[in-house]
Amino acid sequence: xxxxxxxxxxxxxxxxxxxxxxxxxxxxxxxxxxxxxxxxxxxxxxxxxxxxxxxxxxxxxxxxxxxxxxxxxxxxxxxxxxxxxxxxxxxxxxxxxxxxxxxxxxxxxxxx
Amino acid sequence: xxxxxxxxxxxxxxxxxxxxxxxxxxxxxxxxxxxxxxxxxxxxxxxxxxxxxxxxxxxxxxxxxxxxxxxxxxxxxxxxxxxxxxxxxxxxxxxxxxxxxxxxxxxxxxxxxxx
Numbered sequence: 185x186x187x188x189x190x191x192x193x194x195x196x197x198x199x200x201x202x203x204x205x206x207x208x209x210x211x212x213x214x215x216x217x218x219x220x221x222x223x224x225x226x227x228x229x230x231x232x233x234x235x236x237x238x239x240x241x242x243x244x245x246x247x248x249x250x251x252x253x254x255x256x257x258x259x260x261x262x263x264x265x266x267x268x269x270x271x272x273x274x275x276x277x278x279x280x281x282x283x284x285x286x287x288x289x290x291x292x293x294x295x296x
Numbered sequence: 297x298x299x300x301x302x303x304x305x306x307x308x309x310x311x312x313x314x315x316x317x318x319x320x321x322x323x324x325x326x327x328x329x330x331x332x333x334x335x336x337x338x339x340x341x342x343x344x345x346x347x348x349x350x351x352x353x354x355x356x357x358x359x360x361x362x363x364x365x366x367x368x369x370x371x372x373x374x375x376x377x378x379x380x381x382x383x384x385x386x387x388x389x390x391x392x393x394x395x396x397x398x399x400x401x402x403x404x405x406x407x408x409x410x411x
Binding site for chain 1: 338344389
């Protein structure tokens with residue numbers, strides 16, 4: 185079945201450090217891929233998405249490239265801020281079931 | 297436009313009591329999802345509806361849980377009787393089903409504590 189695997193957290197970084205959160209997926213066909221972010225005390229919100237191979241999603245300085253050959257969608261940011269501290273979820277949408285399959289989430293803590 | 301609205305935001309109840317959580321999806325959306333989030337189990341999909349019809353309730357933990365969507369603008373998740381292990385944050389999300397992937401819009405959640 186379809187599944188998403190994320191690197192375990194927490195990830196702890198200093199401000200202005202480079203961020204990578206790994207995400208790989210298993211799915212039939214060509215799923216759309218998403219990154220959601222959850223700030224403390226809030227619901228999840230869409231950060232970025234990519235709908236086909238080699239697409240790059242970007243938002244708020246975050247980027248992720250849909251790599252079909254490695255079935256990956258790693259999240260990156262060149263310089264993190266304290267305000268980026270949150271839980272990040274990778275997800276896929278496989279169309280037929282009209283629902284998102286979420287990874288376990290990766291907690292990011294950024295210190296000044 | 298208002299986002300997904302959930303009520304109450306916080307609920308504290310005693311074991312054995314009935315709990316009803318409410319959700320108003322974004323107007324025009326035709327899919328609605330109920331999730332539960334805990335530290336131990338993470339984010340779990342409980343049930344989802346398309347056009348007010350329950351499509352997949354395989355995530356509902358047991359018969360104590362039930363969900364309804366009487367119309368396109370309202371859904372409830374009921375727990376009867378509640379137990380301490382039901383303590384969690386419950387999220388409702390809605391989306392518009394379309395090609396290319398559905399962005400789900402999440403509500404702020406209801407934090408449930410069962411004593």
